[in-house]
Amino acid sequence: MVSLRPFRRYFELLARYLRPQWLTTLLMVLLLLASIALQLINPRIPGYFIDTTVKQGLSQMLIWAALLFLAISLLNQGLAVVSSYLCEKVAWTATNALRSDLLAHVLTLDQAFHKSHTQGELLERIDGDVNDLSNFFSKFVVHMLFHLLLLLGMLAVLTTIDWILSVSMGLYCLLVIGALTWMRRPTVDRWVVARQASSEFFGFLGESLGAAEDVRGNGGMNYIWRHFYQRFYRWYSTTCHAGWSGATPWIISQALFTLGKVLGLVLAAYLWSVGIASPGTVYLIFVYSALLMQPLDQIQWQLQDLNQSEACIRRIDGLFQTRSAIQDGPGTATLAPGALAVSFEEVSFGYTKDEPVIQQISFQLAPGRVLGIIGRTGGGKTTLSRLLFRMYDPQCGRICVNDVPLPELRLRDLRRRMSLITQDIQLFQASVRDNLTFFDRSISDERILAVLAEVGLQTWYEALPEKLETKLGAGDHGLSAGEAQLLAFARVFLTQPDLVILDEASSRLDSITEQYIEKAVDKLFKQRTGIVIAHRLATIQRADDILVIKDGRILEAGPRVELAADPTSHFARLLQHESGRIPV
Numbered sequence: 376m377v378s379l380r381p382f383r384r385y386f387e388l389l390a391r392y393l394r395p396q397w398l399t400t401l402l403m404v405l406l407l408l409a410s411i412a413l414q415l416i417n418p419r420i421p422g423y424f425i426d427t428t429v430k431q432g433l434s435q436m437l438i439w440a441a442l443l444f445l446a447i448s449l450l451n452q453g454l455a456v457v458s459s460y461l462c463e464k465v466a467w468t469a470t471n472a473l474r475s476d477l478l479a480h481v482l483t484l485d486q487a488f489h490k491s492h493t494q495g496e497l498l499e500r501i502d503g504d505v506n507d508l509s510n511f512f513s514k515f516v517v518h519m520l521f522h523l524l525l526l527l528g529m530l531a532v533l534t535t536i537d538w539i540l541s542v543s544m545g546l547y548c549l550l551v552i553g554a555l556t557w558m559r560r561p562t563v564d565r566w567v568v569a570r571q572a573s574s575e576f577f578g579f580l581g582e583s584l585g586a587a588e589d590v591r592g593n594g595g596m597n598y599i600w601r602h603f604y605q606r607f608y609r610w611y612s613t614t615c616h617a618g619w620s621g622a623t624p625w626i627i628s629q630a631l632f633t634l635g636k637v638l639g640l641v642l643a644a645y646l647w648s649v650g651i652a653s654p655g656t657v658y659l660i661f662v663y664s665a666l667l668m669q670p671l672d673q674i675q676w677q678l679q680d681l682n683q684s685e686a687c688i689r690r691i692d693g694l695f696q697t698r699s700a701i702q703d704g705p706g707t708a709t710l711a712p713g714a715l716a717v718s719f720e721e722v723s724f725g726y727t728k729d730e731p732v733i734q735q736i737s738f739q740l741a742p743g744r745v746l747g748i749i750g751r752t753g754g755g756k757t758t759l760s761r762l763l764f765r766m767y768d769p770q771c772g773r774i775c776v777n778d779v780p781l782p783e784l785r786l787r788d789l790r791r792r793m794s795l796i797t798q799d800i801q802l803f804q805a806s807v808r809d810n811l812t813f814f815d816r817s818i819s820d821e822r823i824l825a826v827l828a829e830v831g832l833q834t835w836y837e838a839l840p841e842k843l844e845t846k847l848g849a850g851d852h853g854l855s856a857g858e859a860q861l862l863a864f865a866r867v868f869l870t871q872p873d874l875v876i877l878d879e880a881s882s883r884l885d886s887i888t889e890q891y892i893e894k895a896v897d898k899l900f901k902q903r904t905g906i907v908i909a910h911r912l913a914t915i916q917r918a919d920d921i922l923v924i925k926d927g928r929i930l931e932a933g934p935r936v937e938l939a940a941d942p943t944s945h946f947a948r949l950l951q952h953e954s955g956r957i958p959v
């Protein structure tokens with residue numbers, strides 16, 4: 376039995392993305408209807424031409440008939456151009472809206488989802504799958520409607536000639552369309568596999584290009600090439616497989632079309648032999664039988680295209696149905712203005728259920744104080760900052776900001792009040808201004824320049840050829856590690872958060888850049904609560920409280936001055952080792 380579910384889904388998608396542009400869509404449909412009418416009228420003129428010539432010989436009327444035939448043909452071409460333009464417009468508008476909805480949805484998904492899908496794969500799902508729907512949004516609807524109406528129109532015209540002919544051809548058309556629909560299902564499943572292979576290929580490609588510097592530097596090119604060919608071959612073979620499985624209905628449809636033409640000829644010959652049809656009518660029957668194959672052929676191509684579209688729709692639906700593990704809070708609680716207080720109560724967390732990374736961590740951080748977190752690499756320091764940002768939720772325990780448990784706050788409200796400066800600073804291929812303001816055009820140039828001076832980037836800024844318009848991340852205008860860190864500080868100064876988490880870069884910086892960074896960090900923590908995952912002694916000396924983490928547990932905690940003064944403390948021993956950098 377044919378399931379109606381996909382058809383309902385097609386209708387929902389079409390209604391959602393075509394409704395906003397109903398006027399253009401309506402115009403497109405009207406133009407196509409006009410074109411259908413002209414295609415139906417036009418073959419009648421040569422029929423009239425032949426019959427009149429046979430009965431009356433050549434006359435003035437025949438010249439007008441020929442001119443009318445030419446005019447209609449030209450008008451039809453004109454309509455085709457305008458309707459093609461409208462189809463493209465409708466398709467782009469609809470697919471762009473779908474792309475934005477998908478992107479917005481993907482951005483709400485949690486960190487675990489993003490970690491388990493490569494960027495290239497997600498790009499393919501947001502853009503590649505949607506790209507394949509452009510025909511669905513424009514030509515599919517229009518062509519199906521167009522060619523179904525054309526078929527009905529032709530059958531109606533055939534009824535005026537002979538009803539047996541019309542009924543026979545109608546049954547034949549139903550047979551062809553039914554057979555084509557029935558043969559679709561396995562092809563759709565194969566297209567789903569092919570689309571997945573394409574996502575995996577682009578995911579791998581994106582990863583390899585992103586890591587090009589490391590791969591080249593470490594002699595990993597052979598690995599990249601081998602995997603490139605393996606994934607490319609899988610993509611290629613699954614696509615061929617899906618394409619070939621669509622060829623079977625095509626071959627069968629071509630056989631059925633030939634059968635249809637023969638049926639038309641046989642019926643025309645029969646009607647002529649029993650004296651029902653004139654030579655002009657025989658010509659009409661012949662033309663309409665052949666013409667019937669054109670819409671059927673187009674319907675066949677559209678159904679083939681629908682196979683790919685349905686595979687994409689399934690994948691798009693799958694993505695839309697993926698829910699974030701982090702549920703947005705109800706927003707019933709709000710945070711008072713000013714520096715934020717933080718508390719962790721018996722918090723335990725693991726990226727996977729059976730591997731705890733953080734175990735029963737409890738601490739409190741008063742507003743305006745700075746907490747320095749130190750410990751061995753892999754101890755769980757960065758994980759603490761991710762939990763505070765609600766990129767993940769703890770499996771046990773509670774994290775509060777200003778005594779409000781994080782799940783009660785709206786994510787937007789929470790994250791707006793905090794800034795995270797990580798070791799890995801992301802630059803956009805965009806202007807300096809956009810990189811600093813995150814595309815917020817309401818921030819004035821004067822403010823940006825003041826902040827750049829504040830963090831010590833004035834000299835760097837003055838050397839930029841196009842000042843705030845200079846493109847970053849491209850060509851010569853990349854940034855050193857130190858400059859990138861200062862730029863990240865500038866971003867934070869522009870957003871004015873009430874809590875700053877600084878996951879310090881452990882890479883060595885030159886002494887002048889270090890000085891700039893020290894000054895910027897001083898300003899950063901003024902009148903704000905700060906958490907610093909510290910790698911440098913200078914930064915830790917700024918902390919009011921210290922948390923020493925080992926294997927996901929608190930080894931030691933307390934005010935920095937007290938711990939430093941206690942020679943038996945772990946912190947004091949670390950300081951004794953110290954020559955500018957905290958050992959990990």
Ligand SMILES: Nc1ncnc2c1ncn2[C@@H]1O[C@H](COP(=O)(O)OP(=O)(O)OP(=O)(O)O)[C@@H](O)[C@H]1O
Nearest residue numbers: 490726727732750751752753754755756757758759
């Ligand atoms: N996204 C992730 N998925 C799975 N495991 C992770 C993930 N991120 C970190 N881990 C693991 O969690 C543990 C703690 O990592 P975390 O980054 O919090 O340590 P850290 O103390 O900040 O280390 P470092 O000082 O080197 O930055 C490590 O064993 C790490 O391998």
